[in-house]
Amino acid sequence: xxxxxxxxxxxxxxxxxxxxxxxxxxxxxxxxxxxxxxxxxxxxxxxxxxxxxxxxxxxxxxxxxxxxxxxxxxxxxxxxxxxxxxxxxxxxxxxxxxxxxxxxxxxxxxxxxxxxxxxxxxxxxxxxxxxxxxxxxxxxxxxxxxxxxxxxxxxxxxxxxxxxxxxxxxxxxxxxxxxxxxxxxxxxxxxxxxxxxxxxxxxxxxxxxxxxxxxxxxxxxxxxxxxxxxxxxxxx
Amino acid sequence: xxxxxxxxxxxxxxxxxxxxxxxxxxxxxxxxxxxxxxxxxxxxxxxxxxxxxxxxxxxxxxxxxxxxxxxxxxxxxxxxxxxxxxxxxxxxxxxxxxxxxxxxxxxxxxxxxxxxxxxxxxxxxxxxxxxxxxxxxxxxxxxxxxxxxxxxxxxxxxxxxxxxxxxxxxxxxxxxxxxxxxxxxxxxxxxxxxxxxxxxxxxxxxxxxxxxxxxxxxxxxxxxxxxxxxxxxxxxxxxxxxxxxxxxxxxxxxxxxxxxxxxxxxxxxxxxxxxxxxxxxxxxxxxxxxxxxxxxxxxxxxxxxxxxxxxxxxxxxxxxxxxxxxxxxxxxxxxxxxxxxxxxxxxxxxxxxxxxxxxxxxxxxxxxxxxxxxxxxxxxxxxxxxxxxxxxxxxxxxxxxxxxxxxxxxxxxxxxxxxxxxxxxxxxxxxxxxxxxxxxxxxxxxxxxxxxxxxxxxxxxxxxxxxxxxxxxxxxxxxxxxxxxxxxxxxxxxxxxxxxxxxxxxxxxxxxxxxxxxxxxxxxxxxxxxxxxxxxxxxxxxxxxxxxxxxxxxxxxxxxxxxxxxxxxxxxxxxxxxxxxxxxxxxxxxxxxxxxxxxxxxxxxxxxxxxxxxxxxxxxxxxxxxxxxxxxxxxxxxxxxxxxxxx
Numbered sequence: 001x002x003x004x005x006x007x008x009x010x011x012x013x014x015x016x017x018x019x020x021x022x023x024x025x026x027x028x029x030x031x032x033x034x035x036x037x038x039x040x041x042x043x044x045x046x047x048x049x050x051x052x053x054x055x056x057x058x059x060x061x062x063x064x065x066x067x068x069x070x071x072x073x074x075x076x077x078x079x080x081x082x083x084x085x086x087x088x089x090x091x092x093x094x095x096x097x098x099x100x101x102x103x104x105x106x107x108x109x110x111x112x113x114x115x116x117x118x119x120x121x122x123x124x125x126x127x128x129x130x131x132x133x134x135x136x137x138x139x140x141x142x143x144x145x146x147x148x149x150x151x152x153x154x155x156x157x158x159x160x161x162x163x164x165x166x167x168x169x170x171x172x173x174x175x176x177x178x179x180x181x182x183x184x185x186x187x188x189x190x191x192x193x194x195x196x197x198x199x200x201x202x203x204x205x206x207x208x209x210x211x212x213x214x215x216x217x218x219x220x221x222x223x224x225x226x227x228x229x230x231x232x233x234x235x236x
Numbered sequence: 237x238x239x240x241x242x243x244x245x246x247x248x249x250x251x252x253x254x255x256x257x258x259x260x261x262x263x264x265x266x267x268x269x270x271x272x273x274x275x276x277x278x279x280x281x282x283x284x285x286x287x288x289x290x291x292x293x294x295x296x297x298x299x300x301x302x303x304x305x306x307x308x309x310x311x312x313x314x315x316x317x318x319x320x321x322x323x324x325x326x327x328x329x330x331x332x333x334x335x336x337x338x339x340x341x342x343x344x345x346x347x348x349x350x351x352x353x354x355x356x357x358x359x360x361x362x363x364x365x366x367x368x369x370x371x372x373x374x375x376x377x378x379x380x381x382x383x384x385x386x387x388x389x390x391x392x393x394x395x396x397x398x399x400x401x402x403x404x405x406x407x408x409x410x411x412x413x414x415x416x417x418x419x420x421x422x423x424x425x426x427x428x429x430x431x432x433x434x435x436x437x438x439x440x441x442x443x444x445x446x447x448x449x450x451x452x453x454x455x456x457x458x459x460x461x462x463x464x465x466x467x468x469x470x471x472x473x474x475x476x477x478x479x480x481x482x483x484x485x486x487x488x489x490x491x492x493x494x495x496x497x498x499x500x501x502x503x504x505x506x507x508x509x510x511x512x513x514x515x516x517x518x519x520x521x522x523x524x525x526x527x528x529x530x531x532x533x534x535x536x537x538x539x540x541x542x543x544x545x546x547x548x549x550x551x552x553x554x555x556x557x558x559x560x561x562x563x564x565x566x567x568x569x570x571x572x573x574x575x576x577x578x579x580x581x582x583x584x585x586x587x588x589x590x591x592x593x594x595x596x597x598x599x600x601x602x603x604x605x606x607x608x609x610x611x612x613x614x615x616x617x618x619x620x621x622x623x624x625x626x627x628x629x630x631x632x633x634x635x636x637x638x639x640x641x642x643x644x645x646x647x648x649x650x651x652x653x654x655x656x657x658x659x660x661x662x663x664x665x666x667x668x669x670x671x672x673x674x675x676x677x678x679x680x681x682x683x684x685x686x687x688x689x690x691x692x693x694x695x696x697x698x699x700x701x702x703x704x705x706x707x708x709x710x711x712x713x714x715x716x717x718x719x720x721x722x723x724x725x726x727x728x729x730x731x732x733x734x735x736x737x738x739x740x741x742x743x744x745x746x747x748x749x750x751x752x753x754x755x756x757x758x759x760x761x762x763x764x765x766x767x768x769x770x771x772x773x774x775x776x777x778x779x780x781x782x783x784x785x786x787x788x789x790x791x792x793x794x795x796x797x798x799x800x801x802x803x804x805x806x807x808x809x810x811x812x813x814x815x816x817x818x819x820x821x822x823x824x825x826x827x828x829x830x831x832x833x834x835x836x837x838x839x840x841x842x843x844x845x846x847x848x849x850x851x852x853x854x855x856x857x858x859x860x861x862x863x864x865x866x867x868x869x870x871x872x873x874x875x876x877x878x879x880x881x882x883x
Contacts, residue, residue, distance in 0.1 A: 054415055074418035084419045092409040092416065099405045106402060106422045150420070 003066040005030045005158050005189035011060035013050050020046045022213040033190040035200035038210035044193045048160050052084035053077040083156035087163045090147035093136025097127055100135050104150045120149035141172035148179055159190045242374030243495040249380035251487020252387030253445050257464035258479045259390055260438025265473050267407045267431030269326045271646050273336035276461030277343035278436050279443025282309050283457055284351050286444050287359050305440050313436030317429045329645040330595050331834055334784045337777050342824020347454050348817030359448045379449045391480055407431055466511035469518050486511055505661040512654045519651050520639055546709045550702025557698035561691040569690050571802045576697035577762040579798030581755025582783050587708050588748035590789035593724030595649035597776045599752050601659035602629055604771030606756025608669055610677055617681030625757040626750040633749020637742050656773040664768045671768045677760040705791030785827050787836025
């Protein structure tokens with residue numbers, strides 16, 4: 001069996017003495033998309049923060065590609081190929097679209113800015129017309145696309161994405177999920193956090209359900225309905 | 237025509253220096269979010285270092301420039317950022333500002349110790365005394381042309397850097413979202429440190445240009461910060477092109493007013509306050525800051541004594557004063573009197589900054605105003621003059637607060653410093669007021685008390701301090717006090733509760749200014765002979781700094797602060813002349829205790845004492861029980877949150 005892209009073992013973490021994760025065990029197999037589902041406050045975002053280096057776990061192990069990464073700062077993980085797109089548009093509102101794309105190249109000196117733009121605009125043509133505008137003036141959907149451009153351009157080893165559909169129109173959500181589907185088809189490993197299970201289940205290889213700081217269910221999407229369908233309100 | 241060109245070039249070159257200094261300030265502020273009050277002091281220290289290398293050690297100009305601008309200045313910026321600034325909470329604007337003020341004082345101390353001011357120092361012009369060209373009959377020095385050229389180069393260079401390089405764009409981006417920058421693979425810490433290194437470099441360049449064009453002087457170079465700030469404020473400390481416009485306007489205004497306007501009477505000192513006037517106009521013209529939901533800086537709760545406890549403390553203070561007064565004499569007695577008077581005035585800082593969370597750097601303007609009022613109104617030491625002084629102070633304080641209401645935090649604090657500067661030059665220093673050398677002020681006269689005797693006066697000051705601090709504590713415990721603390725923590729939340737923020741802030745400034753002016757009148761009556769130099773605007777920085785170190789939220793901090801200021805000269809005479817400036821240095825270093833105890837030394841000590849006291853020890857054990865209760869409560873919350881999973 002290949003080394004999983006991401007493995008959490010009994011991870012505990014919290015904010016200022018209040019523990020949020022009470023021992024999370026989770027495996028994201030290489031090349032798969034795992035959807036992390038669960039109600040508000042379950043610890044989904046905290047789990048992502050522990051993985052991408054924003055939050056130091058108080059106990060347990062975080063392994064990325066088989067390597068122990070607890071306590072590695074976010075910028076080093078980013079350079080090592082972990083791409084994390086935070087909740088609520090991961091863009092710099094006071095930089096222009098072009099400049100936001102330039103930030104992507106902080107990771108890779110060999111990536112020419114023109115190439116980055118080319119690849120991003122090929123995927124999201126409407127961004128090309130907004131190149132000189134400040135990212136903060138874009139619509140929510142355009143901002144999410146701009147944030148996703150980082151994942152498209154840098155070809156990360158592990159993509160972490162937090163609630164990409166939050167507050168967006170259904171048609172935009174479809175476009176975003178198309179991109180995710182395409183990326184996983186190319187073999188990218190993705191850990192996707194969602195509150196709305198339906199959309200995520202359509203592209204996920206596995207579903208992990210988080211409740212009260214623990215993973216309570218890990219299964220294939222088809223089985224999810226049987227296991228916790230009633231609880232999460234999933235209906236086929 | 238020739239004169240006009242000459243003046244224009246002189247003005248542009250001055251504006252160029254302001255522009256270079258201001259760009260350093262803006263670069264540091266936009267990236268790291270910290271307003272570096274020590275920016276001018278960094279430039280000052282580097283100008284002295286340049287003098288040392290160039291004149292004392294006979295280095296060539298290019299070698300000395302490379303070492304100061306490219307090595308020493310960035311290294312100093314790096315040390316400041318890594319050693320101090322990065323350890324502070326960015327959301328706590330007040331502490332941040334105070335710490336950079338402390339750095340400023342410490343750097344001034346270093347400069348005074350290494351380069352004693354008793355010796356005059358001249359920096360040679362880059363191309364000697366004959367290095368000038370003639371434009372239409374006016375001599376224009378190479379120095380001026382170099383400054384203008386460097387400012388243009390700075391403008392173009394920064395524009396290219398911030399828009400066309402990855403590092404530059406990242407430095408703009410890191411302000412938006414530090415964590416996102418880290419997730420993009422750039423360390424926000426490194427970007428912060430870089431911004432401080434670049435800022436220090438520009439500060440040094442401006443310092444050297446000022447020193448070689450004008451003069452090499454610790455105070456003048458350190459206060460270059462005020463002019464740079466005025467220029468940067470046009471772009472709200474963020475916009476570089478507008479900062480350059482502001483700098484050029486300031487420089488030209490300085491040159492044309494000097495060259496064309498014959499200043500007489502009250503306006504003699506107009507030139508040095510031009511930047512301040514400019515600042516006021518800008519502040520009034522800028523749109524008001526909107527309320528923002530921000531994260532309040534969490535500070536340790538300071539124990540507020542009950543009415544009984546504050547009276548008890550007051551009685552202890554008076555008894556102590558009465559016991560030591562008979563044994564004091566001479567200079568020491570005078571200085572302790574002065575310290576007590578300053579402590580009374582410093583109570584205004586406790587109210588305004590400690591409880592209200594507003595920093596004001598205009599305290600000495602009110603002290604001076606109070607002293608002058610008592611001189612004018614207090615014939616024969618008439619005590620009613622004290623009350624009139626307090627009332628007038630309240631009025632002026634409210635007037636000062638009105639434009640300031642539009643501003644918040646940093647901008648507000650700096651505009652009060654501008655107010656203080658203006659008051660010192662345009663009012664206190666006027667010969668009709670107290671600017672014409674020593675002026676005498678009557679000692680307060682109360683029937684039945686011989687206050688003329690300094691020992692009696694000391695006990696009287698202790699009584700005044702005790703009563704006033706009991707009053708300040710009563711304000712803190714009142715409804716108004718709770719509103720003050722709530723406004724300090726989140727004015728947005730207060731606005732949504734329907735509280736009138738404007739009224740609260742005006743009342744706060746009026747009350748604090750009344751106390752400061754009253755304290756100033758008492759100070760004047762205690763000193764009996766004062767000059768305008770007793771109330772210099774820079775002193776306002778010192779007193780706020782010192783009170784902050786001792787504890788800005790307790791009356792004890794105010795008294796300790798006043799005493800430290802007044803008693804420092806007693807200690808200084810026992811230090812070798814060469815090291816007398818060490819007190820500056822020690823002040824700065826002492827202020828670094830803020831890093832360890834942001835709430836101040838007095839609360840820390842009294843907390844320790846409370847723990848030692850067996851009677852109150854019972855109460856603290858009670859508090860501990862409470863905290864256990866909280867933990868149980870939390871556990872219960874955890875359990876109830878866990879229930880759905882079990883179900």
